[in-house]
Amino acid sequence: MSTVPLYTSRLWPPVRPRTGDASASTPDLLHTLGLIARTDATGVHTLLPLGLRVHDRLTAIARRAFEERGALTFAPPTLQSRTLWDQTGRWDRYRREGALLTATSSSGEEMCLAPTSEEIAAATVREHLRSHRDLPVRLSLSTRKFRDEISPRGGLMRGREFTMADAYTFDTGPDTMRDSIDFLNHACTAALTAMGLTGVFTAPADGGSISAGPSTEHLVLANSGQGTILACTHCGNRGDGAVLAAHPPPPDPEPVVNVIAFTLTLPDGTTRPATVAIRSDLHVNPRKVATATGAAHVDLIDPARLPEVLGKNAGTLTPWDADNATDVLALYDLSAADLELFAISDGNTGLRAGVRWSGTRGLPALHPSGVDLHQATERSGCGACRQGRYSALRAVEVAHVFELGTQYATSMNLHYRGHDGHPTTPWMACSGIGITRCLQTAAGLNRDQHGLRWAPGTGPADVHLVVLRADQPAMRDRGERLARDLTARHVSVLVDDRPQPAGDKLRYARLLGLPHALVLSPDHPDTETEVITRSTGRTTRTDLSHITDRNPFTHT
Ligand SMILES: [Zn+2]
Numbered sequence: 279m280s281t282v283p284l285y286t287s288r289l290w291p292p293v294r295p296r297t298g299d300a301s302a303s304t305p306d307l308l309h310t311l312g313l314i315a316r317t318d319a320t321g322v323h324t325l326l327p328l329g330l331r332v333h334d335r336l337t338a339i340a341r342r343a344f345e346e347r348g349a350l351t352f353a354p355p356t357l358q359s360r361t362l363w364d365q366t367g368r369w370d371r372y373r374r375e376g377a378l379l380t381a382t383s384s385s386g387e388e389m390c391l392a393p394t395s396e397e398i399a400a401a402t403v404r405e406h407l408r409s410h411r412d413l414p415v416r417l418s419l420s421t422r423k424f425r426d427e428i429s430p431r432g433g434l435m436r437g438r439e440f441t442m443a444d445a446y447t448f449d450t451g452p453d454t455m456r457d458s459i460d461f462l463n464h465a466c467t468a469a470l471t472a473m474g475l476t477g478v479f480t481a482p483a484d485g486g487s488i489s490a491g492p493s494t495e496h497l498v499l500a501n502s503g504q505g506t507i508l509a510c511t512h513c514g515n516r517g518d519g520a521v522l523a524a525h526p527p528p529p530d531p532e533p534v535v536n537v538i539a540f541t542l543t544l545p546d547g548t549t550r551p552a553t554v555a556i557r558s559d560l561h562v563n564p565r566k567v568a569t570a571t572g573a574a575h576v577d578l579i580d581p582a583r584l585p586e587v588l589g590k591n592a593g594t595l596t597p598w599d600a601d602n603a604t605d606v607l608a609l610y611d612l613s614a615a616d617l618e619l620f621a622i623s624d625g626n627t628g629l630r631a632g633v634r635w636s637g638t639r640g641l642p643a644l645h646p647s648g649v650d651l652h653q654a655t656e657r658s659g660c661g662a663c664r665q666g667r668y669s670a671l672r673a674v675e676v677a678h679v680f681e682l683g684t685q686y687a688t689s690m691n692l693h694y695r696g697h698d699g700h701p702t703t704p705w706m707a708c709s710g711i712g713i714t715r716c717l718q719t720a721a722g723l724n725r726d727q728h729g730l731r732w733a734p735g736t737g738p739a740d741v742h743l744v745v746l747r748a749d750q751p752a753m754r755d756r757g758e759r760l761a762r763d764l765t766a767r768h769v770s771v772l773v774d775d776r777p778q779p780a781g782d783k784l785r786y787a788r789l790l791g792l793p794h795a796l797v798l799s800p801d802h803p804d805t806e807t808e809v810i811t812r813s814t815g816r817t818t819r820t821d822l823s824h825i826t827d828r829n830p831f832t833h834t
Pocket residue numbers: 510511512513514515660661662663664665666667
């Protein structure tokens with residue numbers, strides 16, 4: 279963190295007498311106060327001098343949280359070669375999903391601007407990893423990343439270029455990987471708390487395609503949040519609907535049971551078809567199917583292939599067809615298994631009503647054993663306490679910790695000599711903290727009716743030095759002297775040296791929201807200053823020697 283004092287008279291953009299509006303949205307306030315600027319590209323922002331200082335402080339906080347716990351920082355490039363991304367197959371997959379920004383060099387080399395760092399981290403470790411004695415390896419990094427977002431929005435919340443502080447760990451097996459996951463979660467919690475993100479909580483999530491297992495999201499509740507989580511009204515159990523234990527909501531008067539077909543890929547690479555009978559108003563969650571069956575991947579069977587695999591067209595399968603099919607694992611969601619009377623497909627395009635599991639209308643009895651396989655919704659009951667229901671809350675995901683397992687290391691041919699002397703694949707895990715997203719989230723969470731309120735150690739500076747009557751040389755000298763004394767003690771200072779009325783300057787100080795404002799006035803003895811604490815609004819008069827001797831402003 280630079281300790282060169284900032285002067286409002288030299289800031290860009292200039293501070294105007296009526297700069298900023300405390301009632302504006304957080305992205306607009308960051309914009310009008312001159313922390314960030316929009317560019318011609320949607321979802322791509324410039325960090326202006328004040329915003330860059332916040333960004334660098336949050337980055338330093340994340341770096342310190344990881345380094346204090348033993349994960350040193352390295353700096354891989356963001357511009358990466360296609361050959362690296364082909365090793366995990368993610369070049370094609372991310373291109374298909376439209377998530378990868380790519381470029382071709384003048385010599386024809388295909389490159390991408392990386393959205394994430396699994397490949398480069400694994401390649402960096404691969405070069406030097408030899409023996410089990412080298413493990414665990416824990417490394418952190420903080421880089422600009424790029425994602426070809428279809429709908430960038432919300433200022434810094436979901437951009438196409440953003441800063442992510444991530445960490446990657448490499449271990450000898452699943453147990454030691456879980457130690458590393460604890461390490462990653464602790465470091466993320468420490469970093470987010472130090473960033474002033476009060477009320478951060480963790481919740482289980484569906485790690486999506488990046489993850490080998492369930493993941494952990496670090497979230498804060500905020501109406502500006504782009505995501506939704508479910509929370510139990512009774513016990514407080516909360517998280518992503520994909521992984522929360524749930525009881526199905528009450529059925530419609532005439533419920534229909536559908537059968538959905540999947541291919542399970544087991545950890546040994548073999549595949550097996552599976553079906554899930556589920557009420558038609560709910561969705562099967564593949565993560566829950568993976569957990570219930572031990573499958574590494576669960577993929578919907580392409581409807582065009584269904585006749586070949588199950589002898590039926592899509593939409594015409596019944597639970598009895600699934601039960602009769604050989605080599606098919608027939609599963610039943612609780613929503614279907616608990617029904618008394620329901621309708622199923624008639625085998626063509628219509629429905630056959632009045633069906634019971636006990637067997638009616640020519641169907642033999644079937645004895646389904648219900649499993650929780652549906653995506654929890656706002657209407658679902660809580661599966662943890664079995665008493666409450668879920669309600670939806672807006673939240674911001676500020677960090678995420680993933681179990682990566684061996685999938686990246688295997689495909690990238692990363693191994694070490696194990697205890698038995700044989701080549702062994704390390705187990706990986708990772709975490710990511712969205713630094714630019716945290717910047718806007720912290721600003722939004724902590725603001726009040728007067729403007730921003732930065733937590734100690736996170737704002738553009740520690741102290742806002744308001745020099746009244748700065749047109750008088752004697753007052754300017756007093757300001758310069760105090761700024762010098764404070765910076766010598768590693769307190770970062772923003773000096774308001776504009777010849778503006780006191781009211782304007784104090785309003786600007788409240789709006790920008792540095793933790794402390796020091797007011798130098800020609801009406802006070804030149805050994806004294808007024809100290810205004812932004813979080814409480816409290817004003818005290820203090821002797822300058824007290825401030826320069828005790829330095830109450832830095833919390834490092
Ligand atoms: Zn509950």
